[in-house]
Amino acid sequence: MLKTLAVMTSGGDSPGMNAAVRSVVRRAIHRGQTIYGIYDGYEGMVKGGDSIKPLQWNDVGGILQRGGTFLGTARSESFRTREGRRQAVLNMLNLNVEALIVVGGDGSLMGAHVLATEWQEHLENLRKDHPDAQWASSHAPLKVIGLPGSIDNDLHGTDMSIGADTALNHIVRALDNLSSTAASHQRTFVVETMGRHCGYLALSATVAGGASWVLVPEEELELRWHHKMVHSIEKAREIGRPHHMVIVAEGARHPDGLIISSDDVKRILTERLKLDVRVTVLGHVQRGGSPTAFDRIMATRLGSAAVDILLDEWDQEHRHMLGLIKNRVVATPLVEVVEKSQAVRVEVENGNYAKAQELRGGSFIRTLELVKTLTRIAPAQETVQDGAVAILTGGADAPGMNTAVSVAARCLLNQGTPVYGVRDGFVGLIEGRFDELDWDELVNWVNRPGSEIGTARVDFQEGDYAEIAATIRRHNIRGLIAIGGWGTYRKVAQLASRRDEFDAFSIPMILIPATVDNNLPCTQFTIGVDTALNNIVEATDKIRHTAGATRRAFIVEVMGRRCGFLALMSALATGAEKAFLPEKGVSLSELNEDVNILKKSFESGKRLVIFIRNEHSSQSYTTDFIKRLLEEESKGFYEVRTAILGHVQRGGLPTAFDRILASRLGANAAFHMLESLKNGWDDVHVLGLREKGIEKVPIEEAFKEMDVKNGRPKEQWFLDLLETADALAKPPMLHENPRPQITEE
DSSP, X not given: OOOEEEEEEXXXXXXXXXXXXXXXXXXXXXXTOEEEXXXXXXXXXXXXXXXEEEOOGGGGTTOTTOOSOTTOOOOOTGGGSHXXXXXXXXXXXXXXXXXXXXXXXXXXXXXXXXXXXXXXXXXXXXXXXXTTSTTSSXXXXXXXXXXXXXXXXXXXXXXXXXXXXXXXXXXXXXXXXXHHHHHHHTOEEEEEEOOXXXXXXXXXXXXXXXXXXXXXXXXXXXXXXXXXXXXXXXXXHHTTOOOEEEEEETTOBOTTSOBOOHHHHHHHHHHHHOOXXXXXXXXXXXXXXXXXXXXXXXXXXXXXXXXXXXXXXXXXXXXXXXXXXXXXXXXXXXXXXXXXXXXXXXXXXXXXXXXXXXXXXXXXXXXXXXHHHHHHOOOOXXXXXXXXXXXXXXXSOOTTHHHHHXXXXXXXXXXXXOEEEETTHHHHHHHTOEEEOOHHHHHXXXXXXXXXXXXXXXXXXXXXXXXXXXXXXXXXXXXXXXXXXXXXXHHHHHHHHTTTTOGGGOSOEEEEEBOXXXXXXXXXOOBTHHHHHHHHHHHHHHHHTXXXXXXXXXXXXXXXXXXXXXXXXXXXXXXXXXXXXXXXXXXXXXXXXXXXXXHHHHHTTOSEEEEEEETTSOSSSOXXXXXXXXXXXXXXXXXXXXXXXXXXXXXXXXXXXXXXXXXXXXXXXXXXXXXXXXXXXXXXXXXXEETTXXXXXXXXXXXXXXXXXXXXXXXXXXXXXXXXXXXXXXXXXXXXXXXXXXXXO
């Protein structure tokens, strides 16, 4: 059975690597393992000595929010030689390391695969030179688990790599900033992004940033591709959009295979359209800074899973990479990961673009298709649909609502279907406050917070149904797209239930999930929740910065209604010591345990402890009650503070994740609506992001998946992470039933 593991980071640094290392170290210690950290990647493995050190629980404290990697990373020419690898094996054998976890890109993972493949050969040769060594009599083959660490998101076997979400958000924020100056001066910006030979960052930034055109390595360009780009931008200028963004991935190529530079694009636009064009090369700013909530949580999940797989399946040979595919941790053989990742480059070099896209995977292909849709649609020259589609945003606002409205409306307008925006949700539906949505204005909504058409809460009165029916008939509404939370779902269901009384309600209705609470059926994520989660994480990081000489406990109250998603996931992303969830509730015995944990934590040298409390985790044990209880029991040994984040959680510009999700759902809603109008259907459906992608589910089935009493789904995937969060937050001495130390059988 395994007893000793090592972890290292290699290749280019990426935000979230520290989170992965922290997760590996603490999970290993929690399960009774010895864990070594290898500094400076493979170079440190070859050097040995102080470059390979045992790591303790506190060695990885306070690193979740830090960018880069505290273990360091470096290129190693010596590891490329067999002699260097043999020395690395000797160093590992002397420390009795039996398994290695590597966080890095394809080159780093290939190095791990080569090391594991050659291990037995090096071992046999080293036994001859060191016959009296402790490991000379017997030693099992090295087990290797790779974790995808790269901002480029170019690895096979995972939908996302650690660091890609952070890099994407850096790009999107830069585009937001450039958009304001572009609009002021009616300029066009050419923005060059990283990604090596992968166009993921450029593609996703185009969707999230509302860019006009994009060039990526995996898409085959026509011989006169620049004519097509110029025509598209010229057409957009004619319909009233004077400023534009063109994104160029650093590996984009001309049809003859030569690299397209951002200066090439600038020259083309300047000469052909006489535009004022500026070039911005974002460079290494894309890979820096504090990791996003997504990257922290993904890295934490993969790091913990790597340790568990090695220990739970210790009798199996492991040469795998763990990735996140459709929100599930999946293991793929290292050799397959490396070969298929590098094969994309070969296919692009050979001009086999369809094969290159296939190797990138379904997520990449869907994003490329969405980009083509959004960059090539334009207002239809004439109306072809008898009647209009109404779009409303209901209940509380959520970041990304404007993106969903913008994309859905433009997709409909592109097909000649008039679109009305209903002012203030269902209130506007009752009172007939409709605005015909304008294409030029919609284009600028992609990155705006809140909802431009407004939201409002309202309970239907009996007379409201007749008013709504009259409004629908008066405006000749043939379909309704409603964007919102559980209250919006219930109101649409109420309208559908009155179809026997009001024929006007016999129209297709499509629901798009948008709420910071993430408490809706038929979807793993709702529009707005990623932004809210990042707002919580940023606020909690700032609270951590206040840790000084004073021992202090903070209780941070977050939103979520009776769904614990925000509380649990923010605890994972910030390293909070505890999360109070409505799914678990709060008991007095639990609070007594928390008092003891606080005392032990501060006695062991901690300066700051953070508890995250969902706003509805308990009706009786409120945030203020818990504060006063902990304060009373502290006897002056530590201070207790509260931070009720309130509506700051739903404010600010939507994150890239929320914009992309909103764009995908908005486009799907529009195309489903067009299909329903064409076929005369009057179905009512819910859209959501599930394991198979965006799915359309009848509203009756959606309601069956809901715990209506508590206003949350009956099955919630994130609750599987409860044990992980608890294990990584508190050292074994603070657990009631820590795992026993593993000993030789």
